[in-house]
Amino acid sequence: MAETRKASRFIVPVAVAGVAAATIGLVPALAASGDPDLPEITAAQLIEKIAASDTQTLSGTFRISTDLGLPALSGLASGLGGGGTSSADPTEKLTQLFSGSHTLRVAADGPDRQKLTLLDGSDEYSLVHNGADVWAYDSKSREAFHEKLSDDRGDRGEEGPEGLPGSPKQLADEVLKAAGDTTSVTVGGTAKVAGRDAYQLVIKPKQNGSTVESVKIAVDAATGTPLKFTLASVEGGKPVLDAGFTKVDFGRPAASEFDFKAPKGAKVTEGAAEKAGEDAGAESGGHGGPFGDALPGGLGGGLADLGGDGVNVIGEGWTTIAKLDTGAPAPKTEDAPKEFQGFLDSFGDKVSGKFGSGTLFKTKLVNALLTDDGKVYVGAVTKDTLVNAANAAK
Incomplete structure (x- = not known):
């Protein structure tokens, strides 16, 4: 039982990175082969087509x-x-x-x-x-x-x-x-998907600091179905x-x-x-x-579900960061059970700044900073953006 309780302390950073990866932001790279010749359409018209x-x-x-x-x-x-x-x-x-x-x-x-x-x-x-x-x-x-x-x-x-x-x-x-205002939405040509003629809706952040490069949605030209x-x-x-x-x-x-x-x-x-x-x-x-x-x-829930009323939101749009205060010092990776040590170390980097020191858990989309004094900063933002947010909050 003691080992189980000990292990549960190290689920937090894994859950933060994993759940946030399922609830923040999105991105593209759609290969076009034999692009169909379709009537021109604006981004607003294509969005209306999807909605309808x-x-x-x-x-x-x-x-x-x-x-x-x-x-x-x-x-x-x-x-x-x-x-x-x-x-x-x-x-x-x-x-x-x-x-x-x-x-x-x-x-x-x-x-x-x-x-x-x-x-x-x-x-x-x-x-x-x-x-x-x-x-x-x-x-x-x-x-x-x-x-x-x-x-x-x-x-x-x-x-x-x-x-x-x-x-x-x-x-x-x-x-x-x-x-919204932080987002660029355009039509990026056409494509063939599953044998169907499709338009490509291209969505990109206007802000610097997001890990998201772009999102591409291929929309069926006849039905409006993505x-x-x-x-x-x-x-x-x-x-x-x-x-x-x-x-x-x-x-x-x-x-x-x-x-x-x-x-x-x-x-x-x-x-x-x-x-x-x-x-x-x-x-x-x-x-x-x-x-x-x-x-x-699934994308349901959002970051607020991670901590309920204890979540503070920093920034807006694609560079939104959720700040959670666990109220307790962060567990040390070296104290984790063996089955977790390699996993945590493989995507965690030690970082420091005005906020003190902590561990940055990184993915290609969502990054999470767990400070040694028990605060968590998580978002679809770059490492520097997270560290700057932690420094500013100090």
Whole structure:
């Protein structure tokens, strides 16, 4: 037990970097091949086209590649002492989408039926929302996870297929909500995506100090549906996030696509809402959609969720920084359990300034400064911007 409590102190910087990476900013790098000749359109008109899109049905193949510049996360969950959960639980299984490249099959038929299948060689992981039921099944472990949705979570007509976690539509909506005076929005030509003619919406910060270089959203010229989303870092290299369809069909999928019955002999785990009853299910909401915010593209919650009323916001726009005061000295990396030491050291740098000293946990998108006196500064900003903010707050 002592070792478990000791380990939990070192989850904080990992959680800060990981959760913030899922809730701040976005970036691009869309390769154009055989660009179609389409009528000219302004950025405002293209944004209106996205907003007016009412795609309710689709199916296809989806490819998502994520490169946050983090060391491998596999096996980290087991080091947290979080045993006892099903391998089919979406919050456990889908963390692998934080790194590497993955192929998924997706299908949607309005707000009540969606299906996502993660392909991993001959193994498949399926997540199915059909009415009031959410099922997940891991063919490798032969484990299933089931949760019964309460009425307020199962009836969300406004979400539609964009409720699919990490979909280009969901990602585009989050970026467009944040666009303002600190943002440049232009049309950057056209592209072919999944065999469809598309416009490219290019979004860039006007401010210096952001880790975001740009965001590109490929928008279907006919329907206004975002088909591809690419997020690039000022550090260059591979995109931080490259998510889009390789095949897409806007026809209605067969109803049988969303049928699910746990295979004979499979171990079935019921979700917390199902086990605790309807009232507990309503209280445990906050999943952000039928499939929740388990994917990197979930983007729900925001930085304020990390510390509630204890979060102070510094700056605005793309250089916004969240400051948290833990009220306790930061744990020393050398005191961490062995399973965490290498992980923390691999993306943590010692830094100092007028604020004192601390450790900077870095990714290609989000950086977090944990000072030795227990303050945390986190944002999609460069190292120097974080240090300057800490110095100014001293």
